[in-house]
Amino acid sequence: MDNLELRTEADAILAELIGAPGSGARLREDQWQAVAALVEERRRALVVQRTGWGKSAVYFVATALLRRRGSGPTVIISPLLALMRNQVEAAARAGIQARTINSANPEEWDAIYGEVERGETDVLLVSPERLNSVDFREQVLPKLAATTGLLVVDEAHCISDWGHDFRPDYRRLRAMLAELAPGVPVLATTATANARVTADVAEQLGTGAGEALVLRGPLDRESLRLGVVELPDAAHRLAWLAEHLDELPGSGIIYTLTVAAAEEAAAFLRQRGFAVASYTGKTENADRLQAEDDLQANRVKALVATSALGMGFDKPDLGFVIHLGSPSSPIAYYQQVGRAGRGVEHAEVLLLPGKEDEAIWRYFADTAFPPEAQVRQTLSALADAGRPLSVPTLEAAVELRRTRLETMLKVLDVDGAVKRVKGGWSSTGREWTYDSERYAWVARQRAAEQQAMRDYVSTSGCRMEFLRRQLDDEGAAPCGRCDNCAGAWADSSVSAETLTGAAKELERPGVEVEPRRMWPTGMAALGINVKGRIPAGEQCSTGRALGRLSDIGWGNRLRPLLTENAPDGPVPEDVLHAAVAVLADWARSAGGWAPGVPDASDRPVGVVAVPSLARPQLVGSLAEGIARIGRLPYLGTLTYTGPDGAHAARRSNSAQRLRALSGTFAVSEELAAALVQSPGPVLLVDDYSDSGWTLAVAARLIRQAGGGQVLPLILATAG
Incomplete structure (x- = not known):
């Protein structure tokens, strides 16, 4: 032929x-x-x-x-x-x-x-x-x-x-x-x-x-009209969506940086009468399929999605893509906006950057290849074991979070240093070289991508040309369509009524904090004699947090208080009263006691604080304020007995986190006596929970000392 x-x-x-x-x-x-x-x-x-x-x-x-x-x-x-x-x-x-x-x-x-x-x-x-x-x-x-x-x-x-x-x-x-x-x-x-x-x-x-x-080939997308709308805060951005979503053509995608932001935005838009659905990594598969079908059939105005939707959605007549927050890479941004306008002549693309974007980039930036010492530690653990080790078992030997440890093992597998077998991972015994120059270059590349995304927001030049140049497209030239080429086309105004509604939605405090129920694998190798399920009588109960650090509402308020180098000080009044509101709502939903009612049934017997090395004033004033407003006895804090810095370890895996916490807290004789004299539920107050192990360890000590149900109340969770 x-x-x-x-x-x-x-x-x-x-x-x-x-x-x-x-x-x-x-x-x-x-x-x-x-x-x-x-x-x-x-x-x-x-x-x-x-x-x-x-x-x-x-x-x-x-x-x-x-x-x-x-x-x-x-x-x-x-x-x-x-x-x-x-x-x-x-x-x-x-x-x-x-x-x-x-x-x-x-x-x-x-x-x-x-x-x-x-x-x-x-x-x-x-x-x-x-x-x-x-x-x-x-x-x-x-x-x-x-x-x-x-x-x-x-x-x-x-x-x-x-x-x-x-x-x-x-x-x-x-x-x-x-x-x-x-x-x-x-x-x-x-x-x-x-x-x-x-x-x-x-x-x-x-x-x-x-x-x-x-x-x-050339990477221009002639159907896309790019623009940026800079607004003062998250409430303005939600209000903008509510007032301008109907003006956008057809159906589209609203991308957010976090699961929490997707859920918040979708909830608010539904309250305002829009047919929208959230689509995140936490969405059940059946619900994902339904959301995709609904968007394909234009039964919804938009999916409010994280990168879980990402590249993998093909709807040729998608009329718009809005980003509620900037992705950390202009290349990733080009990829996501490319979902729009594939089979129509015109599609709108808008970026609504937020002040919290860079803090979210930093939180999710824990993906670089680990330092050589941690890699060698993992290789040694596998070689010394002489048998396959599961990832949970390896966690006891290396201070890496599970997702990062798994990614590292996959790279080492391709490099021939380890191999995945039934039962886990094993060492091949082959010599392996740490390519420090390559890993450092990749890290610099990530930093350069973030700077380029800042430059995209602030540029006065053509936005499509900017993105094409990031992809080394030799034919990049001004598009004549974007807001910088043809003039701003998106109205940034919002009404006072809608703004007030958005602010109230974002100011609504309270998220559940799930307790730890299983001990990490391999703790015996670290000299800690725990395994399997945490006994019911030693567990923490489901608690409450004021918000998530990844929220676009309370996350923005709490992040400055809880960053690593934030100055310590008394809890701000608005934060304290919001925490009390969470406590009141929690009590109502449980059908029991109410703050400020001394003789209410199932009322906590008192408030106990987790000792804080970094923010003792913040945690102490929060616990005392809750006790005062709620008319609850303040029983004091657990005693900190560990070395400096042990309690501050974060962003490691569960086994290493628990090892760092082992032996760092104790229940004083005075606190133990108070718990025994007045048995009943105890409010356990802390500022932040990343892994949940501080709350688990503190609750176990309180319950072993004679305390009843332990109810954690904290300012923020990680995500």
């Missing part, structure tokens, strides 16, 4: 894919170039093209052509569960049978593997996390590598740790690439790769198979 006949066949498949057979639809020349490279030349190619360019059309058309010529199924590695669902439906229109393997459908895996082996599946979409599963790697991956007709790596920038969204699971692709049969084409696609990331991904793709073909 000559090139012209192949092109005719490809165009016919495209027409079926878009649901218009016989329409004369044609691949664009750049799309055809990619298809021809895969089908005719059986090459490895990297396609860097803007969102909406039609990357999925390339690999579905190529799949159909290759399958007709006897090739095995296409395997698509994609982190985008929502996009997977969209693509399965699109593939069906072209007669392509597609199935998915991801965390949302484990009950279907065995049946799907059988379909693949019998040749009944044309496309298998796999989440990158599967590549790090021992069973998948040992039992499924070798068969896939041997039979794959086309390998597609979607969102390929995730392969490179130079990029903004590096995911260690993607590095497992090296093994699959090496095991592919000769002549199997490979396609990597992304819309967000600068020159450095492009070169890195292309090099990894070409390993052992010659130089990869790089097809890079």
Whole structure:
């Protein structure tokens, strides 16, 4: 078959894919170039093209052509569960049978593997996390590598740790690439790769198979009109949304930086009569599916979402994207706004930055590769054990939070220093070098991205040109559409009535604080004799906090009080009275006692404070103020008996946190006597809870000393 006949066949498949057979639809020349490279030349190619360019059309058309010529199924590695669902439906229109393997459908895996082996599946979409599963790697991956007709790596920038969204699971692709049969084409696609990331991904793709073909196009999005609206505070931003959301075209996405902000914004907008749904990492899968369907069908005006929605949503007529807070990277921002305007001529994109954005960036910045000492500590623990160790067991040996420890292990796995086996992780014994220069450069890159995001907000130049230059787009030029090119187009005004309503919503205090119920694994190795479930008679009860530090409401008020270097001082009056309001609401919801009513049933017998090294005045005045206003006896504080700094350890894993707290508190004879003389519930007051272990340890001591139910009341939780 000559090139012209192949092109005719490809165009016919495209027409079926878009649901218009016989329409004369044609691949664009750049799309055809990619298809021809895969089908005719059986090459490895990297396609860097803007969102909406039609990357999925390339690999579905190529799949159909290759399958007709006897090739095995296409395997698509994609982190985008929502996009997977969209693509399965699109593939069906072209007669392509597609199935998915991801965390949302484990009950279907065995049946799907059988379909693949019998040749009944044309496309298998796999989440990158599967590549790090021992069973998948040992039992499924070798068969896939041997039979794959086309390998597609979607969102390929995730392969490179130079990029903004590096995911260690993607590095497992090296093994699959090496095991592919000769002549199997490979396609990597992304819309967000600068020159450095492009070169890195292309090099990894070409390993052992010659130089990869790089097809890079201009990244302008002519349908998008970009703008920034700077408002004084979170209440103004919520009020702006409530007053201007109806003015935005069609349905869209409102991105927030935190789960708490998404839930707050969605709740307020629903109160104002808008059909919106929240979509976060905490949203149940069934609710996510419903939210996606509702947006696709325009039954909601917007999804209020965190990056959990991210790249993985395909709605060509999405009319707007609003950011309630700045992402920490302009490349990530370009990626998210690229969801809008893919199939319409005009879409609105607005950024509403907040004063709290940088504090939130810092909180979520705990992702850099750990210092060499911590890595070596982990490697030594695995080598000394002589057996596989689970992540919870390793936590007892290294001061890293679980997510960061797991990420580090995945990188070490790819580097060959450790391997994931049944039962956990084991050492390979291979020599490993800490690439300090690379890790330092990546850290500097993250800092530079944050500065670029500040510059995006303040620039007087073209905003689309700015984003394109961040992606090293050589054709970047003024767009003529954004607020800096064509003049401000978004009205920043809000009415007093709406602003008051937004302020009241954000000022409403109170969130639940879930207690710790299980001891960390491996504490015996640290000389602490606890394991399994914390006995019910020693547990803390579910408590209350004034707010989360990630809130856009109370988080903004509390963050200056609780930052690491904040000066100590008496609790501010507004904060104290808000804490009392939380206590009153808590009491009402429990159907029992009420603050200020001395003879109410189930009334706490008193208030106990957690001793604070960093903020003794804040915690002490908070506890005493609650006791005074609530007419409760103030019983004093637990006694601090630990070394300086032990109680201040934060942002480590549970095992290390508990070790730091072991032996640091005691119940004085006076406090013990008061607890025994007046048995009953005790209010335990502290300023902040990150891991929950300080409250758990303090509650256990109080209950062992004869105290009753322990009810924690704190100013803030981490998230």
